[in-house]
Amino acid sequence: MHGQSSTSQRKRYLCTVCQKMFARPSTLATHMHSHTGEKPYECTWDSCGKRFSVMSNLRRHQRIHERQRAK
Known part of the structure; x- marks a missing residue:
């Protein structure tokens, strides 16, 4: 080795x-x-519907919605 x-x-x-x-x-x-090109992870936030191929990218995207809600 x-x-x-x-x-x-x-x-x-x-x-x-x-x-x-x-x-x-x-x-x-x-x-x-x-x-x-498969994107199995979908954002369900208020019918956003954006899709991602990687779960961590979906989680990062969802933080956008969380920040918008906090305003």
């Missing part, structure tokens, strides 16, 4: 589109949205 990080050793889930490796199958699944 000389010369290789333990992180790269653990990356064993391969994206068949771009050959990028991931340590977790869930991370690979989220990455695949970048290839498919």
Whole structure:
């Protein structure tokens, strides 16, 4: 294992589109949205309806609504 990080050793889930490796199958699944264009996470705030491919991007977006409500 000389010369290789333990992180790269653990990356064993391969994206068949771009050959990028991931340590977790869930991370690979989220990455695949970048290839498919799938946006499974929808903002339900007052019928906003904006969609995101990554849950953390939805959470960041929802903070906009929370700030608007606080005004």
